[in-house]
Structure formats: structure tokens, C-alpha cells
Amino acid sequence: MTDLRETAAKPAPRRQRGKARPVKPGEIYGVPGQGDTHWLSIAAIIGFFFIWWFVTHMGWVKPLFVPSPQAVLKKFFDVLQNGFTNIPFWEHMAVSTARVFGAFLLACLIGIPLGLAMGMNPVVRGIFDPLIEFYRPIPPLAYLPLMIIWFGIGETSKVLLIFLSVLAPVTLGARSGVKSAAIEQIHAAYSFGATRWQVLWQVIFPSALPEILTAMRIGVGFGWTTLVAAEMVAATEGLGFMVLTASQFLQTSTVIMGIFVIAAIAYGFDMLMRWLERRIVPWKGRM
Amino acid sequence: MALHIDQASVIFPAADRQSPTEALRGIDLTIDSGDFVVALGASGCGKSTLLNLIAGFLQPTTGRILLDGSPVTGPGADRSVVFQKHALMPWLNVVDNVAFGLKLQGVPEAARHKVADRFIDLLGLKDFRTAPVYKLSGGMQQRVGIARALTCDPKVLLMDEPLGALDALTRERAQELILNIWDTTHKAVFFITHSVEEALFMGTKLIVMSPRPGRVTHRFDLPFSRRFLAGESARHVKASAEFIALREKVLGIIFADEEAAA
Numbered sequence A: 001m002t003d004l005r006e007t008a009a010k011p012a013p014r015r016q017r018g019k020a021r022p023v024k025p026g027e028i029y030g031v032p033g034q035g036d037t038h039w040l041s042i043a044a045i046i047g048f049f050f051i052w053w054f055v056t057h058m059g060w061v062k063p064l065f066v067p068s069p070q071a072v073l074k075k076f077f078d079v080l081q082n083g084f085t086n087i088p089f090w091e092h093m094a095v096s097t098a099r100v101f102g103a104f105l106l107a108c109l110i111g112i113p114l115g116l117a118m119g120m121n122p123v124v125r126g127i128f129d130p131l132i133e134f135y136r137p138i139p140p141l142a143y144l145p146l147m148i149i150w151f152g153i154g155e156t157s158k159v160l161l162i163f164l165s166v167l168a169p170v171t172l173g174a175r176s177g178v179k180s181a182a183i184e185q186i187h188a189a190y191s192f193g194a195t196r197w198q199v200l201w202q203v204i205f206p207s208a209l210p211e212i213l214t215a216m217r218i219g220v221g222f223g224w225t226t227l228v229a230a231e232m233v234a235a236t237e238g239l240g241f242m243v244l245t246a247s248q249f250l251q252t253s254t255v256i257m258g259i260f261v262i263a264a265i266a267y268g269f270d271m272l273m274r275w276l277e278r279r280i281v282p283w284k285g286r287m
Numbered sequence B: 001m002a003l004h005i006d007q008a009s010v011i012f013p014a015a016d017r018q019s020p021t022e023a024l025r026g027i028d029l030t031i032d033s034g035d036f037v038v039a040l041g042a043s044g045c046g047k048s049t050l051l052n053l054i055a056g057f058l059q060p061t062t063g064r065i066l067l068d069g070s071p072v073t074g075p076g077a078d079r080s081v082v083f084q085k086h087a088l089m090p091w092l093n094v095v096d097n098v099a100f101g102l103k104l105q106g107v108p109e110a111a112r113h114k115v116a117d118r119f120i121d122l123l124g125l126k127d128f129r130t131a132p133v134y135k136l137s138g139g140m141q142q143r144v145g146i147a148r149a150l151t152c153d154p155k156v157l158l159m160d161e162p163l164g165a166l167d168a169l170t171r172e173r174a175q176e177l178i179l180n181i182w183d184t185t186h187k188a189v190f191f192i193t194h195s196v197e198e199a200l201f202m203g204t205k206l207i208v209m210s211p212r213p214g215r216v217t218h219r220f221d222l223p224f225s226r227r228f229l230a231g232e233s234a235r236h237v238k239a240s241a242e243f244i245a246l247r248e249k250v251l252g253i254i255f256a257d258e259e260a261a262a
């Protein structure tokens, strides 16, 4: 009896140790990582800039190492107006974006069908699996010299280098996406008289879409990572070229500014992909 | 149309460090059009495996499956399946899921939606016609699966616990609906259930199966669904002395099986 009264007298329902947090209305209990993070993220960003500003403001590090946020912003507007190495800023941006997205589109056009074919067909898998697994872990910088020897110092070797770095994740994503379709879904299609081709396009491909979209997001990230390496050799324009050149002249503020611009473009594109994901595969993880 | 299963057995090869599973041994079964064959049995006795054999998803290790005299080598549009586990397409809404089979067969959109709408109405899904299937309850998803199998007007309807997730009232309605469709179309039906009452009420033939190895241990011919279709009320049929006597008998068999297994 006393036990009962004691529990009844407890104030608000306490969270039990080791249990998930109780949910708000409209949420589902136990969904991993559930909860809004907007305010926390904004606070973290403000905090980061504040510390940066504070450290430089107090003169604790030399501007050569870490210029102040204002200096970087000033540099940004300066380059925006006057260009960098006599080339307008938008041209640097356009050239780099074209290289990354050109290579990215090409990698998707080839990688997605190739990955699907690898997932569907043991012959294709047998041929391409060792090739892709062989070059995938090699850093692009290591085969950059080869690209230059084979394809010269023009646009081809730059785009090809980025293309290769995007191709592997996209292909592997599409390949493992083939396994997403439940065997019952495939059987259902066949028992309606579907052909193999119909099963591929109407069951397996849609099931694989969530993984393909994720792989595309990862892939384009690899593309930006490789951009600077691609623009290391004989480039005369581009964001990577800008960052590298600026670093040679110890213009740290330009380096940091370039990094932020690359990050902003990549982030914007990732936002677009996430939006697409919500539009195209709203059922992801829900069935 | 006749389906013959002739001394069929299925042995699943051993996975690492386990012995092979003899899922079915020596199954003999004939299903003619107009037959409603119900399979009952403890979990793991091979009911789904038998259904997969008929559907053509599995090949028997020994024995034969003959459809109109020729061996079944794979799935086909003459045999539709309602699956035990989810097999809907989450990227399609309800009507497109129901019309999925017709789409694969090349029926134009307007025509296939017309057929689909008929079965959507019959299964009480009218209000959810354009809802995405991943937002439906388990019971509604099952009804979408049944509607999808019916749209293609197959000769053989294979159903693996199709009513398991339905509430009592909807379940009884669905039972009556399936019986009516079966009666008017003279399909051959193979129906798996865990409910003895459902089995007795719906079937014309009942097979009771036992596990390890999966085999048919008892067969009964059932009169109850015909009595219902002749106009007797479902509740009256289920309350009749013959029905109750047979139900107790079958329950006894199944409990004995489960005790032997435990």
C-alpha cells in the first residue's frame, strides 16, 4: 500500500534511466536522433564566429595565420569588385562549378546505370567490381600525374579527375541500392507477368532511389574535395586555383574566403538534394 | 484449370553450421477451379513454402507441380499472390498499387484505374484512394494487397494470411467478400490462415500441416462456405453444431502438434 501511495504521489512523470526521452505530440517514440536542431546549429555558428572574432580582435594570433572575419569579408567584396588575377570573381566560381557539376553529371549518367547493372548482373559485377575497388581508395592526387601524362593539362584531365572521384561512390551506392527491394515486391511484379526489364524499372530502381540519392550527395562532396587537386596544375581560373595562388602569396584572407565560398556552394547544393529527397522519396525508411 | 502437386518435397540447403531444413515432404494436393483450399498449421510447418511452390517462386527438390498438365517453372499472371509480408510499392499511392499488375500488363491508365476503383470500393478503401500506402495502417495495407491481386483476374488466387491484420468486423466482411468473389468467378483459391474458425468457414477443402518435416497430416472436406453462399447467415453457420464439432476436432489436432513440438 505504501508503495502505491508513494508512486502515486510522485510529481511529473520522471524519465526512467536508460529509456528514450518521452515524445512531444506528433512525434514517434524512439526514432533515433529525433528532435529539432535549428537553434542549436545557429547558436553554434554564432559561437564559432564570435570566438574567431574575439581571438583576432585581441591580437592573440597574427593576421597572417588567422585574419579577422571582417578582413575576410572585406576581401570577399574586394575580389567581388575587382576580381582575382584580373579575372572576375564570378568567372572563377562559374568555372569551378562547371567542372564539379559537369564531372558530377557525367559520373551519375555512367555510375548509376553501371551500379544498377553490377547489382543485377553477375557478369558486369565480376568485371567492374575489382576495377572500382582497386582505384577507389587511391587519393586523386596520386593519379593526377597520370591524368596529365595521358590527357594533357587541359580541361579533360581536370574534369576526368573529379569524375573519377565521384564515380566510385555513386556506382557503389546504386549497386547496393539494388538490394533494397524486398523479395516479396519483386515476386509480386513477376506474378503479374512482369518482364525482367519491367521489374528493374518499376520495382528495383524506385526502391534503390533513396540509396542512389544519398550516394549522389556523398559523391558531389568528393567532387568538391577533388576540385582543388584538379586545379593545382596549369589552371588559370577557378576557386581552387584562387585558393592555391593566394596561399603562395600568403594572402590568408583570400584563402579563407575561397574556402567559405566553396563550402557555401557545396552546402547550397546539398540543401537542394535534401529537398529533392523529400520530394522524390518521402517514403524513405517508412516501409 | 487444375493444379496438381505430386509428391513434392522442398529441402532448403544448410546455411553455415546448420543442418538442411526439410520444409516440405511428400505433398500431394489437387486444386481445381472452384476449389477453395485452406492450409492450417503451426508456425514453420511449411505453409508459405507450399504457396511459393504453387506460385513458382520455388522449385521442388523432388516431385512435380503441374498446372493444366504442364510443369510450373516460374511465376505467371495466371496465379496472383497476396503476400504475408508487405509487398506494396511505397512510391505509388493506393490506386496505383492496386492497378500495378494491370500497368505491367500494358493496360492504359484510365482503364486500369477503372478496374482498380471497383476493388478499392469493394474493400472499403474509397476514402484512401490517393493516399500514399506508407501512411496506411497494417490492415489497410493488407486490403490494398488483396485488391491488387484481384484486379488481374487470375485463375488461381494464392493468399498467405491475407486477413491477419484486420479487426474482427472488417475481417468477417473481407471473408464474405472473398467468398462472394470466389463464388462468382470460380477461381481456384489457396488460402493460408492461423484461424481455425476462418479456415472452416471459408474452405471447401482443409489441409492441416505439421512441422519438421512439413507435411499434410489431415484432410477434410468442408460444407460451410457453400451453406453461407446458399443464403445462410455467417453467424448461423459458425454457430451450428457441425461447425463447432469440427472446430474442436481441428483445434485438438493443432494443439497436439504444438505440444509435441514444445
Ligand SMILES: Nc1ncnc2c1ncn2[C@@H]1O[C@H](COP(=O)(O)OP(=O)(O)OP(=O)(O)O)[C@@H](O)[C@H]1O
Binding pocket: B012, B013, B021, B022, B023, B041, B042, B043, B044, B045, B046, B047, B048, B049, B050, B084, B214
Ligand atoms: N529461404 C529459406 N531458407 C531456409 N529455410 C527456409 C526458407 N524459407 C523457409 N524456411 C524454413 O522452412 C520452414 C517452413 O517455413 P514457412 O515459411 O513455409 O513456414 P510457415 O508455415 O509459413 O510459417 P508461418 O505460419 O510462421 O508463416 C521453416 O522451418 C523455415 O525456417
Ligand SMILES: [Mg+2]
Binding pocket: B047, B048, B049, B084, B160
Ligand atoms: Mg508463412
